[in-house]
Every structure is written in C-alpha cells, then in structure tokens.
Amino acid sequence: MPSLWIATTTLWKSFSAESLGESASNAAEVPRLLPASGFKTIEANQQVEEGELPDYRVDRFYPVRLGEVFQDRYQVIAKLGFGSSSTIWLARDLKQVDHQYVALKVYVHTSLVHRELPCYQHMARHMADSLHQGRGNIRRFIESFEVTGPDGKHIILVFEAAQMSLRDMKVVFRPNGFDEDRLHVHHGNMLLGIYDSNLLRKLEKMEFTSPVPRKPVSSTRTIYLSRLMLPKGGPMLLSDFGEARIGPGPHGGDIMPLEYRAPETLLYVGWSYPVDIWSVGLTAWDLLNPKRLFTARDDDGDLYDAAHLAQLIAALGPPPPEFLAKNPERRADFWDEQGEWLGLAPIPDHRTMEALETQLEDKSGFLQFMRRALTWLPEKRATAKELLQDPWLTGEKAY
Incomplete structure (x- = not known):
C-alpha cells in the first residue's frame, strides 16, 4: 500500500x-x-x-x-x-x-x-x-x-x-x-x-x-x-510554522487546533515532540474518514475540555495513573483521587475507534497504527521513525 x-x-x-x-x-x-x-x-x-x-x-x-x-x-x-x-x-x-x-x-x-x-x-x-x-x-x-x-x-x-x-x-x-x-x-x-x-x-x-x-x-x-x-x-x-517551537522543551501553553490537542496539553503539563505524533495520528484519521475522531464537543454541540476528555476515554480507555499524576491539581477538575471520572461530561459509548472507522474493509492494521500514535502517556507514543516502519504504512501486512 x-x-x-x-x-x-x-x-x-x-x-x-x-x-x-x-x-x-x-x-x-x-x-x-x-x-x-x-x-x-x-x-x-x-x-x-x-x-x-x-x-x-x-x-x-x-x-x-x-x-x-x-x-x-x-x-x-x-x-x-x-x-x-x-x-x-x-x-x-x-x-x-x-x-x-x-x-x-x-x-x-x-x-x-x-x-x-x-x-x-x-x-x-x-x-x-x-x-x-x-x-x-x-x-x-x-x-x-x-x-x-x-x-x-x-x-x-x-x-x-x-x-x-x-x-x-x-x-x-x-x-x-x-x-x-x-x-x-x-x-x-x-x-x-x-x-x-x-x-x-x-x-x-x-x-x-x-x-x-x-x-x-x-x-x-x-x-x-x-x-x-x-x-x-x-x-x-x-507550512505554517506560526505556532512552532524550537527545541525539545518542555514547552507550555495552548497549541494545535482544539480538536487536535494532545492529552498533555489538556492536562496543562509541558509538551514536546510527542504532540507531533498525536497530530500525525489524527491527520491520518481525518484523511481517511468523514467523521473526526475527536470533536471536543458533547452531543449538544457544546465545546469544553470535559467533553474532549470524555471522547478520549471513549476511544482510548481511561488514562493511566501515571498520566493523571503529572498534574494533580488539574486532575482534580475531572477525576477523583482514585482516578474515577467525575462525570462533568458523559462518556459517549458510540465514539470508539472501531465504531467511527467506516471506510476500510480491513481496519485492523490502521487501528493498530492509530493506537501507536494516540496514547495518553506521551512517552509511550511511537516515534516518527517507528511509525514510518509500521506495517500499515509499509504494506507488509504483519499485523
């Protein structure tokens, strides 16, 4: 392919x-x-x-x-x-x-x-x-x-x-x-x-x-x-390097379009190169599919961080404790001390990756690629080199 x-x-x-x-x-x-x-x-x-x-x-x-x-x-x-x-x-x-x-x-x-x-x-x-x-x-x-x-x-x-x-x-x-x-x-x-x-x-x-x-x-x-x-x-x-940052950071502040924001930016922790891997994953998704994986909106169309995080949970599962520990103060806005979701926005059961991907006859390789690019923990995401060698891209069908 x-x-x-x-x-x-x-x-x-x-x-x-x-x-x-x-x-x-x-x-x-x-x-x-x-x-x-x-x-x-x-x-x-x-x-x-x-x-x-x-x-x-x-x-x-x-x-x-x-x-x-x-x-x-x-x-x-x-x-x-x-x-x-x-x-x-x-x-x-x-x-x-x-x-x-x-x-x-x-x-x-x-x-x-x-x-x-x-x-x-x-x-x-x-x-x-x-x-x-x-x-x-x-x-x-x-x-x-x-x-x-x-x-x-x-x-x-x-x-x-x-x-x-x-x-x-x-x-x-x-x-x-x-x-x-x-x-x-x-x-x-x-x-x-x-x-x-x-x-x-x-x-x-x-x-x-x-x-x-x-x-x-x-x-x-x-x-x-x-x-x-x-x-x-x-x-x-x-093109368009108006929001680019030079060097590994960690950098702070909001970047990326709202729907593209990586979990670490939503948790207000420093970010680095892995945010680009998150963008690569969502770019691949958007090019293949008519519906976005994340809209950052609830079913009523209201835009807010809790709705975005709820969609992340629906697609990726709950965040690991190591992720929430990166910013306990921000975590407390959405999760309790045991890491349970406070329910500020409902977790949509219809927004899994499997349910939203409707274009491919064989979606297994693509979804495996997506799960390597989209992870809660930035340090767990694949590198650019690793993604380039992914079977879905190389066509090796080794998944």
Missing part, C-alpha cells in the same frame, strides 16, 4: 524557464490592470471569508486589494485563503526572471508574538548544507517585509506558491475522505505543492475573464472570496 508519507519524501522541483515553457527574461513587468467591473457584489449584511470568524475585527487586517503591488515587485492577482491571524494571496513577481508566482501571507497588525519568521530563519541555518531528502518538503521561504496599513504595521511573508492544504482539499473535493490506497498525501499545515505553474497561470486568467465576487466594506477596504482550483499532483509541503 502506498505510504501516507510517500509525498513527504518527494523532492521539491523548483521553477525554471524550461518548466514554465517560456524564455527567461530579466525585464521587469508592468503591473496589469485587473477588472474593475463584471463581478458579483456581496451584500453588506452577508458575512463571508474572514468576516465569518468569531473574533473578526476589520481593523486588524490589512486591506489588500487585487492588483495592488508590494515592494514595487509583487502584484496581487488572487486571494488564496484566510485565517484568524492572516490572509493569503497569490502574487506575480514582476522583477524576477520568468516572473514567477509567489504566495503572500499578510499578518494582522495585532499579533503579539511572531514565531514563524524566526522559525524559518532557524531552519535555514540547518538546511543550507543539508542533503536530507526531506528538506524539499519544507515550504520555501523567500523574504519578508513590513507594510503600514490604516490601523498599524503588518508583517508580510513571501513563500513559494502552492495549491491548497489537505484540510481544504478534503472539505471541498473529498468530504468522505481519501482512499486508503491513494494516500499520497497536520491537515491544515500540509500543502499540496506545484510542479506546473500553468495551474497558477489559469488562476490568474480567471480573474480577468470571471472576476471573483467581493464585498465592499468601505471606500478603502474590500473582502474578496478566495479562488479555488481543482488540485493536481504535486510535492507535499509542510
């Missing part, structure tokens, strides 16, 4: 004049005039894109405009996505040879801590002379700069252009999950790269022939809808 990690060992293929199918040119391009009409206008009372975020504040975001040029170099031609701390845009490099496409990540001006740029700088020092084949699966960082908006200063990071994240790809194109034997592909932090820039050229042409719908917010601010494109084959890229 092809491995979940096949794509993460595919070397990144950089753009070249030959691969672009056009001759190299050092001449700077003149910015293109994008259409000022012919698009659908979204009503003011309709919330779209970042405007739908629960903590959205319009003044936090830089008012990027289609056609805008940054640094006299990068012309914005399409919106690719958004998050609570940034918006992502496709831009054309007007100065570089072949005028390649890049992605601009425009941060909100209210970010208190910027970890992504230092993380890329740290990795650059280690990757400069590295021959490790996985180095090509780190999204290539190009440069950063700062712009001043109407409400503050914004950091902009420039990356190689890519397609969508696996999370978005599943939501839009594969809602029932990927096939087990086609897993060439953390969900939101894994991007499908690009071998052929013609994909992006088509995206640019679409803005001229069918301008994207948009919502005017003010005379100087517009919320654009993100462009979608049917994904094609490409290298797997790790």
Whole structure:
C-alpha cells in the first residue's frame, strides 16, 4: 500500500524557464490592470471569508486589494485563503526572471508574538548544507517585509506558491475522505505543492475573464472570496510554522487546533515532540474518514475540555495513573483521587475507534497504527521513525 508519507519524501522541483515553457527574461513587468467591473457584489449584511470568524475585527487586517503591488515587485492577482491571524494571496513577481508566482501571507497588525519568521530563519541555518531528502518538503521561504496599513504595521511573508492544504482539499473535493490506497498525501499545515505553474497561470486568467465576487466594506477596504482550483499532483509541503517551537522543551501553553490537542496539553503539563505524533495520528484519521475522531464537543454541540476528555476515554480507555499524576491539581477538575471520572461530561459509548472507522474493509492494521500514535502517556507514543516502519504504512501486512 502506498505510504501516507510517500509525498513527504518527494523532492521539491523548483521553477525554471524550461518548466514554465517560456524564455527567461530579466525585464521587469508592468503591473496589469485587473477588472474593475463584471463581478458579483456581496451584500453588506452577508458575512463571508474572514468576516465569518468569531473574533473578526476589520481593523486588524490589512486591506489588500487585487492588483495592488508590494515592494514595487509583487502584484496581487488572487486571494488564496484566510485565517484568524492572516490572509493569503497569490502574487506575480514582476522583477524576477520568468516572473514567477509567489504566495503572500499578510499578518494582522495585532499579533503579539511572531514565531514563524524566526522559525524559518532557524531552519535555514540547518538546511543550507543539508542533503536530507526531506528538506524539499519544507515550504520555501523567500523574504519578508513590513507594510503600514490604516490601523498599524503588518508583517508580510513571501513563500513559494502552492495549491491548497489537505484540510481544504478534503472539505471541498473529498468530504468522505481519501482512499486508503491513494494516500499520497497536520491537515491544515500540509500543502499540496506545484510542479506546473500553468495551474497558477489559469488562476490568474480567471480573474480577468470571471472576476471573483467581493464585498465592499468601505471606500478603502474590500473582502474578496478566495479562488479555488481543482488540485493536481504535486510535492507535499509542510507550512505554517506560526505556532512552532524550537527545541525539545518542555514547552507550555495552548497549541494545535482544539480538536487536535494532545492529552498533555489538556492536562496543562509541558509538551514536546510527542504532540507531533498525536497530530500525525489524527491527520491520518481525518484523511481517511468523514467523521473526526475527536470533536471536543458533547452531543449538544457544546465545546469544553470535559467533553474532549470524555471522547478520549471513549476511544482510548481511561488514562493511566501515571498520566493523571503529572498534574494533580488539574486532575482534580475531572477525576477523583482514585482516578474515577467525575462525570462533568458523559462518556459517549458510540465514539470508539472501531465504531467511527467506516471506510476500510480491513481496519485492523490502521487501528493498530492509530493506537501507536494516540496514547495518553506521551512517552509511550511511537516515534516518527517507528511509525514510518509500521506495517500499515509499509504494506507488509504483519499485523
């Protein structure tokens, strides 16, 4: 069976004049005039894109405009996505040879801590002379700069252009999950790269022939809808290191999307590399299955830690005493001194891994893989190397 990690060992293929199918040119391009009409206008009372975020504040975001040029170099031609701390845009490099496409990540001006740029700088020092084949699966960082908006200063990071994240790809194109034997592909932090820039050229042409719908917010601010494109084959890229930490730690504080949080983060104890193994397990689950293993919500849809822990108990069994001993004060919020669940949320009897896994004809190997990745005790989780050698990934059928 092809491995979940096949794509993460595919070397990144950089753009070249030959691969672009056009001759190299050092001449700077003149910015293109994008259409000022012919698009659908979204009503003011309709919330779209970042405007739908629960903590959205319009003044936090830089008012990027289609056609805008940054640094006299990068012309914005399409919106690719958004998050609570940034918006992502496709831009054309007007100065570089072949005028390649890049992605601009425009941060909100209210970010208190910027970890992504230092993380890329740290990795650059280690990757400069590295021959490790996985180095090509780190999204290539190009440069950063700062712009001043109407409400503050914004950091902009420039990356190689890519397609969508696996999370978005599943939501839009594969809602029932990927096939087990086609897993060439953390969900939101894994991007499908690009071998052929013609994909992006088509995206640019679409803005001229069918301008994207948009919502005017003010005379100087517009919320654009993100462009979608049917994904094609490409290298797997790790991206979005905004919450990354350098070194083994232990580190503290909340990390990971709520549903992805490992048990040690819920118990408020220091965490290290094993949280990534937990994420690998849940990523594998989410790619294969239409229903998430953990939602962190009860049957009424209410989101809280007790509901999350109750789901962990349903899937993994009760936590061992050694785990609860890591933080007795936090343990007392949910368990008694004998380690019995206090019942702040009911333990759902229908959320075992066996019950929720509905896609595979033979689920035994996959569930064994999951139980190696998802354990209460972080020190009991398999290492990355051990998971790569797991029979479910290697296809040895030795389970």
